[in-house]
Amino acid sequence: DGGITQSPKYLFRKEGQNVTLSCEQNLNHDAMYWYRQDPGQGLRLIYYSQIVNDFQKGDIAEGYSVSREKKESFPLTVTSAQKNPTAFYLCASSTRQGLTDTQYFGPGTRLTVL
Amino acid sequence: AQSVTQLGSHVSVSEGALVLLRCNYSSSVPPYLFWYVQYPNQGLQLLLKYTTGATLVKGINGFEAEFKKSETSFHLTKPSAHMSDAAEYFCAVRILSGAGSYQLTFGKGTKLSVIP
Numbered sequence: 001d002g003g004i005t006q007s008p009k010y011l012f013r014k015e016g017q018n019v020t021l022s023c024e025q026n027l028n029h030d031a032m033y034w035y036r037q038d039p040g041q042g043l044r045l046i047y048y049s050q051i052v053n054d055f056q057k058g059d060i061a062e063g064y065s066v067s068r069e070k071k072e073s074f075p076l077t078v079t080s081a082q083k084n085p086t087a088f089y090l091c092a093s094s095t096r097q098g099l100t101d102t103q104y105f106g107p108g109t110r111l112t113v114l
Numbered sequence: 115a116q117s118v119t120q121l122g123s124h125v126s127v128s129e130g131a132l133v134l135l136r137c138n139y140s141s142s143v144p145p146y147l148f149w150y151v152q153y154p155n156q157g158l159q160l161l162l163k164y165t166t167g168a169t170l171v172k173g174i175n176g177f178e179a180e181f182k183k184s185e186t187s188f189h190l191t192k193p194s195a196h197m198s199d200a201a202e203y204f205c206a207v208r209i210l211s212g213a214g215s216y217q218l219t220f221g222k223g224t225k226l227s228v229i230p
Binding site for chain 2: 004006033041042050058088090092101104105106107
């Protein structure tokens with residue numbers, strides 16, 4: 001089955017540590033996205049990538065980094081510079097064909113800083 | 115700037131009653147609009163979308179939404195609520211980013227409770 005996988009589902013981190021969240025898709029989508037979700041705040045865009053080896057900052061990129069070395073993969077690193085990293089992180093992908101740009105989401109990773 | 119406002123962070127309805135979740139948008143260009151649903155600790159699932167054409171859009175699970183340009187609204191409705199509809203619902207509008215690509219901007223969400 002085609003889809004988007006995120007791992008791990010739950011992640012615990014000590015303050016001062018970097019941590020990397022995995023996102024893989026087998027939908028053959030060109031574009032991939034990372035969002036952060038906090039209660040009552042909706043989804044906020046962290047980074048997005050339209051093609052391999054290229055990515056752009058979203059609205060809240062500070063304290064995060066990404067890479068896009070393969071079409072299928074778009075890992076997100078939460079660095080120690082992120083002041084409040086505890087949140088639910090969602091990865092999404094979309095095709096660039098056509099104009100609808102419908103985004104499809106993975107199941108999410110819940111990060112908790114201890 | 116394009117944005118989305120969802121009126122009501124929490125909505126409660128009785129089982130079998132009409133579901134109405136409100137979404138208003140702001141856009142300087144013809145909008146593409148989306149409704150997503152999120153069950154606890156899961157990702158978002160697309161319910162329906164409006165791009166062009168027919169203003170009444172039917173989605174999954176019996177939901178539909180009507181695009182009203184004059185009211186800048188895209189409210190989500192379902193004639194009869196089911197217990198399984200309890201979830202959080204997000205309205206989104208497609209925007210053109212500074213890098214020349216399209217993104218989605220989301221409302222803050224409406225949590226729907228269904229009372230038996």
